[in-house]
Amino acid sequence: MTGTSNSDSQLTTLIIFGATGDLTKRLLLPALGQLLGLEPDLDVRLVGVGRHDLTDDQWRDKVREAFADEQSDAADRLANETVYRQGDPTVSDDLRRILGEAQGRPVLYFAVPPSVTRKACEALRDVDLPPGTTLAPEKPFGSDEESARELNKLLLDLVPENQIYRVDHFLGQSVLLDLLGVRLANRVFEPVWSGTHIESVVIRYDESLGLEGRAGYYDGVGAMQDMMQSHLLQLLAVVAMEPPATLGERDLRDAIGAALRSVHLWDDDPVTASRRARYTAGEAGGKSLPDYVDEDGVDPANNTETLAEATFEVRTMRWQGVPFTLRSGKALEPEAKEIVMTFRPLRHIPEQFEGEVERNVLRFTFGHDAMSVKLNVHRGSHPFSLKTVDLDADFGNASMRAYAEVLSGIIKGDSTLAVRGDAAEECWRIVDPIVDAWRADKVPIDEYPAGSSGPADWPELPL
């Protein structure tokens, strides 16, 4: 989404709350550096805000360090000019002071824990917001359907919907954009994109990373709320939506919203439709990990899962009866980050064929982006002998990081790839029954050694 929009030329002050945090350092700043390299004419100033005392020079060093892999004149200029302001986003006086200095259109990016974002929005009620102020809260947006609804009300009391950019960086993942192109711009795919031809869909994001010192955020949240409630359901919605007439903000987000409204738990039963587990000591991602419950900052009483799996049904003419299984977890090997669509068998195969005929499978892989189609083709000297091959397309490394897409949208005032308020609430409506069932211990919490592919007795995914 790096095209020109009306607001390209408008000066934006990007104010990052949580400037000293993990998200800012690892993802936001490197993405901003990349974006400036690709679009040097973007008129953007950067202000870092945190509760710690940091000089502008110390902050500029952090920004330069984060830009190191993506150097450009525009990034250098921004790094030389950026300022740091000590402040607490939950204190109205601090917000007023920081906003008072902003030039052009201020964007308030909440790279802080969700509870802090909510308090900051409450504090903003006592502040006069400059025209065009944009609010960019990170996920998770609320902690259940009701709190998401309340947060939406709070935000909408401050600014209109088109000035709210609920961030879900998976909507900016390049392989998802590849999937959109493959599906909507190819005659061979769109006509077979339905339950008439597709038997099952799996969306999984198995990471080898463990907790990575994020207990303060992750413990008590867990894989269901960290990944499935937001990212994976957004991916599901893009796979399952009706083809929109345009990829404009309204049409695309209407289609995503409608798809989410039709998602239900398989058999409407959170107990049989979901599974959860937690890692025990082992090696994953090149690191030796302790039992999850022994990680620094973890409270075993929270009973946090590090692996979540659930099956959903999309109750539409297109998809009714097709299981969509979503799964994500930490400390898993091998990593598997993919969307897999398995086709139904053919109605008839000529009996003269020899060898096993496998299901066609369409697979999109995250990271080093790729797509493959599994096909049955002729093998060897026998005229009707078959073998299975994968037609692979390697899309390479993304030209733009997911967070660069996010920042591009925010800076240009284009919310096409942001989560609309109704979609944020709907995602909680879908997972709330699972979260409740897990809290009530109606689903056992299984275990898997870090570095394994998950609990040995879980049924295999339809891949």
Ligand SMILES: NC(=O)C1=CN([C@@H]2O[C@H](COP(=O)(O)OP(=O)(O)OC[C@H]3O[C@@H](n4cnc5c(N)ncnc54)[C@H](OP(=O)(O)O)[C@@H]3O)[C@@H](O)[C@H]2O)C=CC1
């Ligand atoms: N880290 C990641 O990989 C990803 C994170 N996210 C989301 O980004 C958000 C931030 O995550 P992350 O950076 O990991 O979190 P961190 O735990 O690193 O916290 C970010 C910053 O928030 C500030 N903060 C923490 N507590 C308070 C408080 N009580 N009052 C005011 N400020 C506070 C701190 O800044 P200071 O002390 O300087 O004020 C801290 O540096 C979360 O919503 C998370 O879900 C989304 C995608 C990926």
Ligand SMILES: O=C1O[C@H](COP(=O)(O)O)[C@@H](O)[C@H](O)[C@H]1O
């Ligand atoms: O939002 C999050 O996403 C990351 C995975 O996304 P990636 O783009 O870094 O692969 C996940 O590790 C993290 O727990 C979650 O908060």
